[in-house]
Each structure stands twice: as C-alpha cells, then as structure tokens.
Amino acid sequence: MSEYNFAYLDEQTKRMIRRAILKGLAVPGYQVPFASREMPMPYGWGTGGVQVSAATLTPDDTFKVIDQGADDTTNAVSIRKFFENTAGVATTEETEKATVIQTRHRIPEAKLREDQIIVYQVPIPEPLRFLEPRETETRKMHSLEEYGLMHVKLYEDISQHGAISTAYAYPVKVSGRYVMDPSPIPKFDNPKLEMDAIQLFGAGREQRIYAVPPHTKVVSLDFEDYPFEATKADHPCDLCGAEDSYLDEVIMDDAGNRMFVCSDTDYCRSRREAGHVGRLAEENAA
Amino acid sequence: MYVAVKGGEKAIENAHTWLAEERRGATDVAELTLAQIREQLSLAVNRVMAEGSLFDPDLAALAIKQARGDLIEAIFLIRAYRTTLPRFGYSNPVETGEMACDRRISATFKDAPGGQVLGPTFDYTHRLLDFKLAADGEIPEAPQGPARQEPTPHITEFLKGEDIIQDEPASDETPGDLTREPMEFPSNRPLRLQSLTRGDEGFVLGMAYSTQRGYARNHAFVGELRIGKVVVEMDIPELGFAIDIGEVELTECETVNQFTGSKTEPPQFTRGYGLVFGQSERKSIAMALVDRALRWEELGEDNLGAPAQDEEFVLSHADNIQATGFLEHIKLPHYVDFQSELELVRKLRREAEERITQKEAAE
Numbered sequence: 001m002s003e004y005n006f007a008y009l010d011e012q013t014k015r016m017i018r019r020a021i022l023k024g025l026a027v028p029g030y031q032v033p034f035a036s037r038e039m040p041m042p043y044g045w046g047t048g049g050v051q052v053s054a055a056t057l058t059p060d061d062t063f064k065v066i067d068q069g070a071d072d073t074t075n076a077v078s079i080r081k082f083f084e085n086t087a088g089v090a091t092t093e094e095t096e097k098a099t100v101i102q103t104r105h106r107i108p109e110a111k112l113r114e115d116q117i118i119v120y121q122v123p124i125p126e127p128l129r130f131l132e133p134r135e136t137e138t139r140k141m142h143s144l145e146e147y148g149l150m151h152v153k154l155y156e157d158i159s160q161h162g163a164i165s166t167a168y169a170y171p172v173k174v175s176g177r178y179v180m181d182p183s184p185i186p187k188f189d190n191p192k193l194e195m196d197a198i199q200l201f202g203a204g205r206e207q208r209i210y211a212v213p214p215h216t217k218v219v220s221l222d223f224e225d226y227p228f229e230a231t232k233a234d235h236p237c238d239l240c241g242a243e244d245s246y247l248d249e250v251i252m253d254d255a256g257n258r259m260f261v262c263s264d265t266d267y268c269r270s271r272r273e274a275g276h277v278g279r280l281a282e283e284n285a286a
Numbered sequence: 287m288y289v290a291v292k293g294g295e296k297a298i299e300n301a302h303t304w305l306a307e308e309r310r311g312a313t314d315v316a317e318l319t320l321a322q323i324r325e326q327l328s329l330a331v332n333r334v335m336a337e338g339s340l341f342d343p344d345l346a347a348l349a350i351k352q353a354r355g356d357l358i359e360a361i362f363l364i365r366a367y368r369t370t371l372p373r374f375g376y377s378n379p380v381e382t383g384e385m386a387c388d389r390r391i392s393a394t395f396k397d398a399p400g401g402q403v404l405g406p407t408f409d410y411t412h413r414l415l416d417f418k419l420a421a422d423g424e425i426p427e428a429p430q431g432p433a434r435q436e437p438t439p440h441i442t443e444f445l446k447g448e449d450i451i452q453d454e455p456a457s458d459e460t461p462g463d464l465t466r467e468p469m470e471f472p473s474n475r476p477l478r479l480q481s482l483t484r485g486d487e488g489f490v491l492g493m494a495y496s497t498q499r500g501y502a503r504n505h506a507f508v509g510e511l512r513i514g515k516v517v518v519e520m521d522i523p524e525l526g527f528a529i530d531i532g533e534v535e536l537t538e539c540e541t542v543n544q545f546t547g548s549k550t551e552p553p554q555f556t557r558g559y560g561l562v563f564g565q566s567e568r569k570s571i572a573m574a575l576v577d578r579a580l581r582w583e584e585l586g587e588d589n590l591g592a593p594a595q596d597e598e599f600v601l602s603h604a605d606n607i608q609a610t611g612f613l614e615h616i617k618l619p620h621y622v623d624f625q626s627e628l629e630l631v632r633k634l635r636r637e638a639e640e641r642i643t644q645k646e647a648a649e
Contacts, residue, residue: 008370009390010370010372014336033468033470034468035465035466035467035551036468037364037369038365038366038368038369039366039369040366042362042610042611042614042615042616043607043608043610043611043612043615044611044613044615045615045618047611066621067618068619068620068621068622069622072294072295073294073619074294074297074298074618074619075618075619076294077294077295077298078298085327102616105620105622105623106622116338123612123615134471134598135470135471135598135602136471136472136598138307160638161628161634162634162638162641163633163634163637165630165634167620167623167626167627167629167630168623168626168627169623181345183441184620184622184623185622186622186623186626187626188626192588205608205612207468207469225322231626231629231633232287232629233625233629246622246625247625248621248622248625249625261623263621263622
C-alpha cells in the first residue's frame with residue numbers, strides 16, 4: 001500500500017475535509033457539504049467516517065475502531081486494517097489509550113477525555129429526512145430554524161403509541177440552534193453527547209460533515225410531560241455484572257434462552273479483568 | 287455455554303481467499319487474459335469506463351476480471367482507483383463534429399451529408415442463439431469501403447439554419463465538477479449531464495422509458511446518434527498551445543423533441559443530449575431523454591410531477607456505486623439499533639396490554 005499517501009487520501013483532499021471539519025466545529029450541528037471521495041470500501045460502510053479519520057489522524061495517533069460497540073465486528077476489523085495499512089498508525093482496543101476513535105452506532109461507556117476525538121459514521125445525516133425527503137426543503141427548514149414538523153412527529157408518536165417511538169438516531173438540538181441526527185446510536189447514548197472530547201460526524205455518500213465541539217449543550221428533543229428517557233434492557237451484563245452499560249441480547253440455544261452482554265466489548269473486558277463477575281461469567285470461563 | 291463471537295480478522299482473510307478461488311473457477315479451464323476481455327467483452331468494458339468515469343480499456347478489463355463479471359463491482363473498483371489519481375489539468379472540450387464515425391444514423395432525415403452508416407450494430411440481428419459460435423467462433427470477413435475523409439456534420443446544424451430548433455447558447459464558462467464539489471440543488475445542466483453520463487445504465491434507462499410512457503412525455507426523435515473516436519487536446523502552459531494527448535471513443539445522441547411552445551418559448555423543436563464513453567448506445571439515448579425531461583423549467587414547461595422531471599430525485603439516485611453501497615450496508619451488524627427497537631416494541635406492547643386489561647376490568 002506504500003504507493004498511497006499517508007492515510008490513503010491525498011493532502012489536497014485532506015485539506016478540503018479539514019476545512020469542512022473546522023467549519024462544522026464553528027457552527028455546531030450544522031451539516032457542512034463536502035466533496036466526498038470514492039473510497040476503496042462501499043458507500044454506506046463508513047466512508048464518511050473513514051474520510052474524517054483520514055483527515056484527522058497524525059502518525060503519532062493511536063486509533064480504535066468499533067462497530068456496535070465491539071472492536072472485533074467484521075467491518076470494524078476491516079476499517080482498522082485499512083488504517084494500519086495506509087497510515088501505519090498504532091491501533092488499540094482500549095478506549096483509554098485511543099486518541100482517535102471511529103465508531104458506528106455506539107458511544108463507548110468509558111468517559112472520553114479532552115485529548116480524544118470520536119468520529120461517527122453517519123448513514124443519513126439529515127434528521128428531517130424521513131419527514132421531508134427533499135434536501136432543498138430541509139436545508140431551508142434548518143436555516144429558518146423551522147423544526148415544528150419534528151415536534152409534530154414526536155407528538156403524533158405519543159398520541160398513537162403513548163411514547164416517542166424513536167429508539168435510535170434520536171434527534172437532538174445542539175447548542176440551542178441546529179437539530180442534529182446523532183447517527184444511529186441507541187438513545188441510551190444520547191446523554192453522553194455532552195462530552196469533553198471533540199465529536200466529528202462523517203456522511204460519505206450524502207457528502208456531509210458536522211461536529212459537536214467539547215462541552216457543548218446537546219439536548220434530546222422531548223416534551224415537559226413526556227421527558228426524554230435513555231433506556232436499555234432491564235438486566236445487568238451476564239458476563240461482567242455491569243448495570244450501567246448498554247446490552248446486546250444474545251440467543252443461546254434452540255430453546256430461545258437469552259443472555260445479555262455489554263455491547264462495549266472493551267468496557268466488559270476491563271470490568272472482568274478488575275474482578276467483576278456476572279450471572280453467567282463462571283460458566284463461561286469454564 | 288456462551289462464547290462471544292471472535293475472530294473477525296481470520297474470517298475475513300479466509301473469505302477473501304475463497305473468493306479468489308471462486309473467481310478463478312475450475313483450474314482446468316484456461317484463465318481469461320485482460321486482452322481477451324478488452325477485445326471480446328468490449329461493451330462490458332465500455333460500460334465500466336462510462337460509469338467508472340475513466341477511459342482506460344485495460345484497467346476496465348482488469349476490473350471486470352477481478353469483479354468476476356459483476357459490472358457494478360467493476361465500476362466501483364475503477365471509481366476507487368480514479369479518485370486517487372492526481373489532476374494534471376483539464377482537456378479542451380472535444381469536438382464531436384470532427385468524430386471519425388463508425389456509426390452514424392438519423393431517425394429524422396432519410397439522408398443527410400455524411401449518410402446513414404449502420405456500423406457494428408445489433409439492431410437488425412435476429413436474436414437467435416448462435417450455436418455455431420459455441421462451437422468455433424469463426425467469423426466471415428467484413429467487407430471494407432473507403433473511409434470518409436471530411437468531418438460529418440451534426441444533423442441538428444441543418445435544422446438550426448431554419449431557426450426551427452431551439453438554440454443552445456454557447457458559453458465559455460468553466461462547468462462545475464461533480465467529483466470535486468458536493469452536489470447541491472438546484473444544480474445546473476452541466477452537472478446534470480455529468481451525473482447522467484456516469485449514472486447507472488439501468489436507472490437512466492428506466493427513467494427515460496417512463497417519459498416515453500407518459501410521465502412527462504416529450505416525444506423524442508433520435509435526431510442523430512453517432513459513435514466513433516475523437517481526439518483529446520490539452521493546452522500545455524509550457525508550450526503555449528494545445529497538443530493531442532490521445533483519442534477516446536464516444537457515443538453521442540442528440541434528440542429532437544416536439545414542442546408546441548410555452549409561456550416563454552415559441553413553438554420549435556427542443557433538444558436532449560447524451561454523451562457517453564465507448565460504444566454505449568442505449569445509455570446515450572436514455573441520457574438524452576432524461577436530459578430533455580429535466581429541462582422543463584428552462585423551457586417554461588409545466589412541472590407535471592413526473593419522476594424524470596425531478597432533478598433532485600433523478601440525480602440523487604442515479605449513481606449505482608452510492609446506491610449499491612447503501613443498499614448492501616444493511617448486511618452489516620445492526621444489533622444495537624435492533625436491540626433498542628426490541629425494547630421499544632416490548633415496552634409499547636406491555637403498555638398496550640395493560641390498557642386492555644384495565645379497560646376489561648372497568649367493564
């Protein structure tokens with residue numbers, strides 16, 4: 001792979017992406033159009049995140065990639081490998097040690113620090129897209145801060161189902177101005193969007209970059225009488241016993257028995273190493 | 287006993303090795319050479335070059351071989367390669383009026399200077415499987431005639447003299463570049479044409495067909511279809527003049543469309559335009575029809591709400607690399623989203639059941 005530039009993209013392209021990132025940081029939650037490139041992996045598989053990571057990484061960085069919270073899911077492995085090959089950066093599975101974390105669908109459980117950057121892969125950056133398919137319309141709605149449609153949708157959810165029926169990609173308002181799609185993270189992760197680290201969002205196919213600077217106010221949309229609720233499966237992790245982590249449900253046998261395990265594999269591992277034991281942990285170790 | 291799924295890396299590696307084996311097929315069958323693909327599957331090569339936006343028959347042949355004949359996958363390989371190439375500059379616009387035509391037909395005039403030249407076309411073949419081809423592949427020699435020396439004029443030029451066809455205003459403005467600037471709407475004609483020429487052949491065909499069936503019908507005649515090679519020139523700053531840097535094969539289609547006039551335009555013929563790399567006839571005709579449909583606003587026509595008139599709809603969905611990527615990404619794990627939906631549906635069901643029980647108790 002040595003015939004390619006550091007982190008694959010040429011410097012000209014990286015500069016263009018960095019400009020978009022800076023603009024995004026200057027206008028939190030605003031979707032900045034950028035001339036997304038074809039990457040050697042398919043659109044929809046993290047090309048936006050990969051381009052943002054490529055423009056962000058320096059040779060001294062330590063890179064972590066997670067998909068569904070796990071470092072060992074196939075696409076996370078594939079993206080990590082891509083940067084090992086094209087940038088030669090150090091990689092890690094430990095949230096703590098990473099300086100740049102690329103993620104799909106989760107925010108790590110461990111609190112991120114000021115010296116870290118988290119890069120989200122975004123499929124559909126437009127929070128209003130499924131209410132209004134036209135980009136020409138949604139851009140106008142953002143510029144006029146016309147978010148009534150979104151509140152009507154949430155209200156209709158409540159009147160029909162008795163609850164807001166959005167479980168992931170739950171819309172937020174950033175810094176009191178732009179309504180933003182936090183990417184398809186479960187709403188459990190929404191409260192973590194106010195953090196110390198820099199958050200960058202890349203949508204390759206849709207050619208958009210947006211950002212949330214550290215310590216920025218991020219409010220999940222709700223109503224006074226139906227406040228936002230960050231929910232998860234009502235169980236502790238069966239391996240590490242954590243009660244505060246987002247859980248995956250795993251079907252264990254033909255009888256349909258279930259177990260619940262941390263979706264953040266690094267969090268689960270570090271807890272088990274620290275001696276925490278879940279319901280099925282011993283059995284598992286045996 | 288639960289063991290977490292591990293070993294993605296090994297699985298990926300093994301999948302790739304198996305894929306390579308499948309690509310090669312039975313080893314007692316001779317391996318395809320790139321020259322064979324380039325020469326004998328040239329229309330596939332042309333499509334990959336057109337939708338890959340890179341004129342290089344050898345690389346396209348390699349991509350087809352590597353992609354096991356999956357043309358969208360091959361187009362993807364070419365696009366991903368193309369985007370890494372440095373830009374040295376831009377060529378001058380090619381002059382299709384100077385094209386050395388292999389084929390040139392008009393559906394609007396029985397004869398015109400330059401004549402009707404059928405060229406190597408499937409048009410009048412009877413679609414009967416040729417079992418002889420399976421046996422030996424021997425071909426009769428095609429008779430040859432003298433090549434036309436002078437340029438073949440465009441058919442629409444003859445209509446222009448009569449002032450009966452809409453004029454395309456000339457402009458020296460540098461058009462935008464779809465691959466360097468993000469697409470924003472409303473766009474403009476150069477960007478629309480760029481998007482259509484690299485758009486998926488099937489999609490553009492379907493859109494064009496819909497206009498023929500009445501969704502924004504614009505009754506197109508193929509004013510002219512020509513296929514052949516044109517010279518590519520580039521200004522070299524150090525030299526101060528343009529030099530030939532090579533030639534490319536193109537298919538150009540100009541449609542002449544019936545038009546009874548609008549609030550702003552007098553009755554006259556209007557035009558649609560298609561230009562595609564290689565011998566890509568179906569695509570260039572389809573492109574011209576869709577181009578014409580998208581010009582409704584400029585011609586003061588009504589928006590009939592037809593899909594082919596809707597620039598944002600057409601251009602946002604024409605690219606098969608974007609489409610296939612996003613479509614196929616739903617194969618990736620979505621456990622986390624699915625889990626959150628599971629919890630939500632369970633909660634909603636629980637609440638609904640409680641409501642029913644309460645209601646029954648009250649009755």
